[in-house]
Amino acid sequence: MVNEIVQGFIQAVDLIVSLDPEVIEITIRTLVISLSSTLLGTAIAIPVGGIISLNEFRGKRALMYLVQTLYSVPTVIIGLLLFLLISSSGPFGSLKLLFTSTGMVIGQTMLILPILIGLTIAALEGLDRGLRDTLVSLGATWSQQLIALLREARFALLAAVAVGFGRAISEVGVAIMIGGNIRGFTRVLTTAISLETSMGNISLSLALGIILLVLALVVNFGVNLLQGGGRR
Amino acid sequence: MVNEIVQGFIQAVDLIVSLDPEVIEITIRTLVISLSSTLLGTAIAIPVGGIISLNEFRGKRALMYLVQTLYSVPTVIIGLLLFLLISSSGPFGSLKLLFTSTGMVIGQTMLILPILIGLTIAALEGLDRGLRDTLVSLGATWSQQLIALLREARFALLAAVAVGFGRAISEVGVAIMIGGNIRGFTRVLTTAISLETSMGNISLSLALGIILLVLALVVNFGVNLLQGGGRR
């Protein structure tokens, strides 16, 4: 019995080493989709987080609490919500985004946006209060303050981006509901692993699983390194 | 178009209010499975985390780093690994755990164990170092120290348990790969939402989605409350 697992592993390694076209294709698509959603999410989260963090306004605490609460919205809820919006009968149905990688990027962006915003705020709030006082006393304008503080928080911000990417690449709910695991079109690592396993394609699943695990661990290692850099 | 979404919502609320047997059954099964894995995980994590935290040994930092790295293993990897172990050709195939709720409990426990152990360690390390010195100076034995420190960390520990439960209830990878979404048997909230949506059963999906969202938010609210309690 154990033999079959070992057999599967050998075949999996072979698929990776021989650069099997399907394995390569799924991996590249996964990276493109997850990187796109991370970049889109970051482009939104850094200014939004910066504005929330550097201003004092009524309801700021409530807003930050809301953002944190949204961290834990299950992926299938995001998938369901986006499905309703972009299915042929939904308000954005005419854009024909369902079962496309663009739709997946939008879904993953929605998924990771709260944590990107939340960690941006945390990165800025985590800075020594004195830095901002010093900048103000030196005559910095509001935008000069923001830029200088983002620079000080750069390690924590990069760690936040890596956390977002790690979430995007490992999630399966949005990918399956919005992408649909269409071969050669929207199939990504997680959906392929999840569905090929039950169909008995163990060696393909294992090959993709090894790649996903390595990617996830590399990202995690990067996060740790960056958080260390911030502390030093 | 928007009308259809509203229609779906109305039907969904109706399913919940009328205590539709299928909705109730899926919800209860989800709660039973997730609570079981959380309890099992906690029963393992608290002593293991306590031993790691209160002892000094070579490789402690590396072990803590490993535990933290395991936080981010994608759910489909856990699913794949467990599938290999319990599928009919795997080493534990004779236990016939594949596509059973017991298998799902084991998978979810594997999934949340790293974070439960990690947060237990963090809860104990987060205590004032002086507490342990004081206990030692007052003549506490090793087990008296552990009990007193767990008591001091009780809010953070409860928050850790809630985080674990939140992960278990929201995940879809293990549930789909090990459970298989078998109606009346292993179907849980996330797998039902994910697969019923693509099959067009929008009102059922929405009903289950609302319930899942409410559960996730309540758990998250509890975590926040507990973390506040720890700080006070």
Added chain:
Amino acid sequence: MIRCEEIGWEIEGKTVLDNISIEVAPGEVFGLIGPSGSGKSSLIRIMDLLVAPTSGRLWIDSTEVSAGSTDLVALRRRMGMVFQRPAVFSGDVYRNVSIGLGLRGERPHSARQLVEDALEMVGLTGFGPRRASTLSGGELQRVAIARALVTRPTVLFLDEPTANLDPLSTQVIEDVVRRAQTDLGTTIVMATHNLDQGQRLCDRLAVMATGRLMQTGTPLEVFYRPRTRQVARFVGAENLVDGTVERQDRGVAFVRTTGNVLAVAVHEPVFGTVTVAIRPEEIVLSHDDSCRTDSPNHLHGRVTAVESDGPLVRVSLDCGFPLVALVRRLTYLSLSLEPGLQVCAVFDPNGAHLIART
């Protein structure tokens, strides 16, 4: 230079500053002195335009800030601030010092010379390429001063600049402050809870307590002529004896207290009920039988307690009223001072001071 008129500041319903009016003259070192919680830091933050007061008016040079519609950034760029705990930006010392220049769009080339001059001023020549995070607390505070001085501010604010530093770093920083005044002509406003430091550095002191201004004057005035019992206690004139002025004669007032008449030098006529403030170190103790009864203020007392206090010995006496004297150790040993002993306490009329009772 800076004028505060009836400045008040409340936060969360608590009054932090109450009706503060002070004026800082160009080129002087002005000290805000008082125990922690007295509102020094809040006042200095208001003067540096970091926070807005809840009431009162504030002028920087001839610009009224509180009138609104003022360009705060432009005003702040003419001032500098050194905080109690210096904030460290990532990167090297050069970047930390040049930040203010960068914000003003200064070219890197001309900035380099200015930064090197500022580092030399604070005694950190050659520190430019060092990572700021590797410096000691005292060095960081000097970097913070260089960072504030490099933009040549007309006013430099210092908020407890040596509160957490060792004596050596404290001395270096005090020297830098003195040089900023003499060499650059910078007006300096500093908050400190350290009376000695205030005396050493400041031309004028404002004594604060619980958000209110108690007294403003030169260090000597504050030290020798505290105007209230609170200030007297703060500056160490801890013997406060109530009495009534009986008569005055050639600059000396004679004050009747319980059982004694005390002679106190006065600089202006005083009448009615007063408090005599006597610094404990101005009291001379001698054997009771060798009491020079011809001197004006000789009090007979019984020792109630003897305690070591740094280089001196603190002797508590009962002279009908409690009196504390600080004497040298040799005096303590030669008189064999111990509780119960009868001694004679004498102080010079110039060593005491009158506080009007209100």
Added chain:
Amino acid sequence: MIRCEEIGWEIEGKTVLDNISIEVAPGEVFGLIGPSGSGKSSLIRIMDLLVAPTSGRLWIDSTEVSAGSTDLVALRRRMGMVFQRPAVFSGDVYRNVSIGLGLRGERPHSARQLVEDALEMVGLTGFGPRRASTLSGGELQRVAIARALVTRPTVLFLDEPTANLDPLSTQVIEDVVRRAQTDLGTTIVMATHNLDQGQRLCDRLAVMATGRLMQTGTPLEVFYRPRTRQVARFVGAENLVDGTVERQDRGVAFVRTTGNVLAVAVHEPVFGTVTVAIRPEEIVLSHDDSCRTDSPNHLHGRVTAVESDGPLVRVSLDCGFPLVALVRRLTYLSLSLEPGLQVCAVFDPNGAHLIART
């Protein structure tokens, strides 16, 4: 009671304690005194069995701890420790104080009376039901002392118990320490960087610096007869003048220094090269023309600097060698002391002390 024999402690290749031998007698208050980083805290943690020394032997009563196979928990239960920053357990003051009793399996009923006695001892009667986290720093430190005393330890260790407290709380805690010694007969070992506190509270002091024991003795011995230049500086005898003993006569040694012969009281014969330590507050200044040339130690000097130092004025002189005097403000004013002035400095042979040079 406690005996340390050649205790050493290294951590990460750094020597924290080097060859420390001390013995604490039953019932005494023993002070470990020295600047921060001198190893006081490490030594006290070793004596309380919180860490094991890397070398040397340690006895608690007659039990040799370092022999291994000792029941450390049982030994620790006979000792109590108060840390610099008190740890606060959740719950009320009652729980915080009773923790040690609970660990010993004491019944809640009998514990309640013991806790109330301990709270009364530290002046916190009635504080039992208060939430511990709502107390002030001084109150928390008293709770920590009550927590340590409630188990009636034979030895109480205190590690800088008043380091972060205001003067009033410090006084209360010093009173509690005194009462623990007198009322309960507790042996007390305390670490402090505060020389005054060491003098006020301790029967004997061990002066430490950079992990080494410099001198052990009564506060008076340490203060008046520092055995090394380092201790002399630490206790404030900052004038250190090198010279050679010329002759001795009736308890007075005559020491030739550059340009002068100084008379110093000695208690045992000394020969050869020595250092004369003179406390600055023992030096009396007078007008140069009214110098009493009949007195043994009269030095002519020129004032080089004058600085305020708390209640006194610090005057730096050049007498051929640098000399610092601390004088009263009235002296300072009446002599019109300022840089350049020629003055006469006199000190009593009993106000100085000889340190053998090695």
